[in-house]
Amino acid sequence: MTFDTLYFDIGRLDRLSYRDTFVHHLDPRAKVIATMLFLFTVISFPKYEVVALVPFFLFPVLLMTIGEIPVWFIIKKMIIVSPFAIFIGIFNPILDTRTAAVIFGVSLSAGWISFLSILMKFALTISVALLLIATTSFSGVCHALRRLGFPALFVSQLLFLYRYLFVLMEEAMRIIRARDMRSFGTRGTGMKVFMRLIGTLFIRTVNRAERIYCAMLSRGFQGDIPSLKKVHIAFIDLAFMATTIAFLVVFRFFRVTEEIGRLAQGLFR
């Protein structure tokens, strides 16, 4: 991934969070809690579970469609980060070759099943995490964390980081452009130049932090970044939470997918 796409991708994810849909209007706290519960439920499935994971795709699909988030954007981001899970998971079919099932004459080894399970868990967890940001702005998530009891220092950390991420990335972009103009092939991109560039960037960053601090002091900063938006947990948020929890419990503890399959088999017998 090149630098520019990385930069614009963050911006795009951020812009998606300003849309005006039902999902975007839900209380950030409700969404953070629901997301964590969802991730936990998905991860709690045993190693060889594939079938029972399928219904869980409903959650990201609903968030995506009701929240009007472009599907390909999320899928593309998922593919970019997939190598680690695939790299570790691909050893399962190689090492675990016990035959687990024979489907239409093709024997399926246990390793492929656990690999498939890893891939499905990967898709579920990554898409839901991305959708949390795409449907709740980053600052929304931060203020939700603050109200859920995270330390103020850490939350202001996150807010500052996010605020200056774009500023510093643009600065880095200018640095890279300047270096590319002056270097030829790999000459000039070595470690020595790199260390000086980063050193300069660091000094500029510290100077900037000093100016920010002065500006904050003159505006009455007292160690916590308050949110002006007043939020109340509304009935709709509680309903959302209750539905999510019911959904998770039903599909975690009852083998709904198999029941449906059996029903269908019964119909066509």
Place this chain on the structure above:
Amino acid sequence: MHMADALLSPAVGTTLWAGTVAVGGYASKKLKAQIDDRMIPLMGVLGAFIFAAQMINFTIPGTGSSGHLGGGMILAILLGPHAAFLVMASVLTVQALFFADGGLLALGCNIWNLGFYPCFLVYPLIYKPLTGGSKNPGRILAASIASAVVALQFGAFSVVMETLLSGKSELPLGAFVLLMQPIHLAISIIEGFVTAGIINYVRGARPEILDSIAASRPLGAGISLKKVMMTFAVLAVITGGALSWCASTHPDGLEWSVEKIYGRGELPEQEHGIAPVLKDLQEKTAFLPDYSFKPEGNNPKKAETAPAWPGIEAGTSVSGIVGAVIVLGMIVLIGVGIRSFRGRDA
């Protein structure tokens, strides 16, 4: 290397989250008590700096490939362990949320692997004694390389342990270690060089910056609380690891804990209220009660394959696959339906 949600079991994930939250809470309490507000914007902006610095690649001498800065060690050296841990935690949080690097449950592991070791283990035990407060560039270089190597080896080994304890991967310990450690050794030596280079450059160009940061950082006070918290966090990690190992050799971690509570694998049946009604309904609608074909004639062996196979018996798998296809179809239909409905609206 970031740990991923998909390779994680709940026990391991929760334990490392608990450890990370404990250390984070401790670090932030510590900072709040001892620093001035000046550090708050500085830490935030330095988090963004790590991102920006990671964007800039350099050519690794002799190989032609390119590398970038990792960040944990340089933060610990510049800011001190407490602030560095929080900055690293915030950097990894943003990475998890925006780039989906790892995931939200694995975030605890990642902060632990990339934040805890450089800040609380390597910085006080290796970097500080090796430099001994000296400003000699040679010593800083040696200390940085040693620190980066140890920190990354610990981090890589933790990824291995977390994956193995979660029991989702089949990789044996030896092979996994051989895959992970040498790569990270090479990476960390370069990281050490770059870290030392940057610190020496900043020290040469603007020495007062480093001194002023050092002056506003807390010095080691309140050792007792620190020790207690550390012991607690480390213990949590170890117990969780052992627990999850037990859980993963059982058919299903959750079922196993239910078994512990109730003395048998299934939840006790309720005889009043809606549960028996539902059960009745389920029995009526279920064509093949209890999930699997009876092993009648055609393939009797399947039903008694190793008990490590909950739920992959012939009957379960066929109805499972049929069900999965139907459910997937329904989800796609719902998705496309809502989308086209919305599309007409707009």
